[in-house]
Amino acid sequence: MAKYLLLKHYRGAPAPANDVPMDQWTPQEISAHVQYMQDFAARLEKTGEFVDGQALAPEGTWVRYDGEGRPPVTDGPFAETKDLIAGWMVIDVDSYERAIELAGELSAAPGAGGKPIHEWLEVRPFLGGHEHCTVPE
Amino acid sequence: MNEVLLRSLTPSVLAILVRRGVDFAAAEDAVQDALLEAVRVWPADPPRDAKGWLVTVAWRKFLDATRADTARRRREDLVDEEPAPGPTPAVDDTLQLYFLCAHPSLTPSSAVALTLRAVGGLTTRQIAQAYLVPEATMAQRISRAKRTVSGVRFDQPGNVATVLRVLYLVFNEGYSGDVDLAAEAIRLTRQLAAAIDHPEVAGLLALMLLHHARRAARTAPDGSLVPLAEQDRGRWDTAAIAEGVGILQAALALDRLGEFQAQAAIAALHADAPTAGETDWVQIVEWYDELVRLTDSPVVRLNRAVAVGEADGPRAGLAELAKLDDSSPSPSSGGYPVPRHTAVAAYLHERDGDLATAARLYAEAAQKAPNLAERDHLTRQAARLNARRRR
DSSP: OEEEEEEEEEESSOOOSSOOOGGGSOHHHHHHHHHHHHHHHHHHHHHTOEEEEEEOOSOOOEEEOOSTTSOOEEEOOOTTOSOEEEEEEEEEESOHHHHHHHHHHHHTOBOGGGOBOOOOOEEEEOOOSOGGGOOOO | OOHHHHHHTHHHHHHHHHHTTOOHHHHHHHHHHHHHHHHHHTTTSOOSSHHHHHHHHHHHHHHHHHHHSSOHHHHHHHHHTOOOSSSOOSOOOHHHHHHHHTOTTSOHHHHHHHIIIIITOOOHHHHHHHTTSOHHHHHHHHHHHHHHTTTSOTTSOOOHHHHHHHHHHHHHHOEETTEEHHHHHHHHHHHHHHHOOOHHHHHHHHHHHHHHTTHHHHBOTTSOBOOGGGSOGGGSOHHHHHHHHHHHHHHHTTTOOOHHHHHHHHHHHHHHOSSGGGOOHHHHHHHHHHHHHHHOOHHHHHHHHHHHHHHHOHHHHHHHHHHHHHHSOOGGGTTOSSTTHHHHHHHHHHHTTOHHHHHHHHHHHHHTOSSHHHHHHHHHHHHHHHHHHHO
16 A cells, blocks of 8 residues: 545646636535535545545745744745645555546546536655565564 | 443542542543443443442552552552442542643643543543544643643632633534534533532533534535524424523523623524524624623624624624724734634625625635635635626
8 A cells, every 4th residue: 555645736736627716616516516525535435545635724824943042934925836735635545546546536526517627636655664664573 | 331421420430539649640540441441341241339330440440550650659558548448439529620621731722632531531542533633642642731730739729711611612623533522512511510500601501502402403414504594493402402591591690791601692592583584683782792891802893793784784784894903903814803704794795785795705705714614605605696696
């Protein structure tokens, strides 16, 4: 099994085919979309492939250390930041092919007109940490 | 076996061990072990005296743990003091445990975790699941909390207000995982109300019951939020409402008003309206005036603006909202002082007939929503108005 992060972006991904802002959809289309996302996660829980799913608020703050005894410096949010993560799902699957297949399904979530959004999702493999720690029995 | 009944014995069993001189942290561990053993043993072999059984087993668990320790001397002292087996003392120190677990030296998250374990009898795993953190994290939080209060004298009078704050936090966490935290908060507040005569404890219990009574109506089958005005009132739990109203009336009769009683009074007025249109908004505004006097929190002022909008029309509500902006601007929330300010503005503009502004503000409010359910709800509101404007 290997873990993959499926990343969804507010900004920074190529434009999807069905690119209409959500507040311009009909309420029914929004419900259908939410239902699709819930069903997808529920199905992965049943197959034992779901690890975690979270959504992030659009606005964050940049922070850095500013030296001994000084409070951290904060800045932002920066409107010019190209890449803005909206949320993620972590899956634990048998193969890279399976991860791609699932990301494809997630990208087919319905949007305006009930048609798939074709949203670009980013699939990032986790760097495994435990492969070399196996102790022979 | 009734798990809730078992857990309801937790605080008194724990208090008995502490009275016998066991330090709080060790006693708490011993009681947890005894609870786990009860879950294992009782289904096949239920004891006649459940509390006595738990005290005996917890005491044995404590001795086992102490034996494993190097503190041999201390154990021998304590064993000498072990009381003869027999009926458990009638003195109930449950109240003292509430005070200890909500001690002001604890952070809110620590106080919540410790209360759920030491008073509520939940396992660390259950608490971790309910708060969606790893079990090891929750275990650390609890043991740090126990260390923090280890020097606190058990027989000191505590602060009821901090206890209520903790129970209110648990209640608002709602429901996730196996444990229904709202129901657990009600159980713990009920138990507290039985241990102390205090109008604000009663007020909080009434508030919880009245709010909880609407839970089934608050979400649609697809999980989306249903606003109060659109809820199917036939699905409200009338027994819980009747109990909440009764408790509230008894508390108000004592004439020592506090913020939980005032909040419960508002909840009771909503519960009392057969339809949303029959809500007594004028009286609700009066209760909000009391709340502003008692707390002066921006959240209360925001809710008051909504009530004014209903009582005196949307323009009046917007005027109240505008005052709120000026009184406490906060750059960290984009110029808006309180969460949901934008959502309230959207609602009032819609009622005022300005659909374009309302739709824009709903979409903006969705961006600032504190959780996904609210975000989806606000996005739907924007979509609904935009669809109407296109027709």
